[in-house]
Amino acid sequence: MLATMHGKEAAIVPAFQERLELTVETPSAIDTDALGTFTGEIPRAGTIREAAIAKARLGMAATGLSIGIASEGSYGPHPHVPFIPGGVELMVLVDDGRGIVVSEYLIDDAPVYEHVVAAEIGDLRTFLDHIRFPDHAVIVRPHEPDDGSVLIHKGLRTAEALESALETSTLRSRDNRALIQTDMRAHMNPTRMASIGRLARALCDRLATPCPACGAPGYGQIDVETGLPCEWCGAPSIMVRYQIFGCVACEFREMRPRPDGRTHADPGHCPECNP
Ligand SMILES: [Zn+2]
Ligand SMILES: [Zn+2]
Structure with a gap:
């Protein structure tokens, strides 16, 4: 069982099938965004480990299975190197039958995680080349939002969609500028998806390692x-x-x-x- 709604199964399922011969089921109707989103509309509670465990448990409740897998990412300033962006990806396997939680993490030294403030698409050429648009999608919203309803355009992958999002967002911003960010959802950011695949393989290797004392998996x-x-x-x-x-x-x-x-x-x- 895998709790995700951002297409992460594409990166996770093959690792579990090939390395552990485990079949992974992806529940269809789980709103993991209710647990907090990357775009900040819903703040995430607790540590990323707690968030990943909560997500896995949500999937376990939905499917009635006793094992759940989920992953969680956090992007910001690099954890060890000043002035460069970095990411932490964490994946957990919760096994209620054995009463264990096995987790693995990786630090992404070269994530595609950037933002820029701009008034029109002509200002964005360097940024878009740098983030490898449209392979990596963007999010657009007003830079200094007015008092109206929340406006946010996600998953933009064409010049046309980007242009129209810029138009509506700049009109709704006090400084007539828009905030353009990389969309960090896994299915919108192939660099992040690849990191999740690497992490899934590392978690499988850990799961395949038994404790020398008691034989439990995940040593x-x-x-x-x-x-x-x-x-x-x-x-x-x-x-x-x-x-x-x-x-x-x-x-x-x-x-x-x-x-x-x-x-x-x-x-x-x-x-x-x-x-
Ligand atoms: Zn010394
Ligand atoms: Zn042990």
């Missing part, structure tokens, strides 16, 4: 511990020292060394040598 890395010793002075640095692996069903934990084999940190990452 994998859950955290890191920093403090790799400085190669000059031996003090704990900000670099990762161990990967922490854990089980979703029992308390089993395991500290693994870095996969790149590094045992000491560059003094540049040491708070003693390079404060």
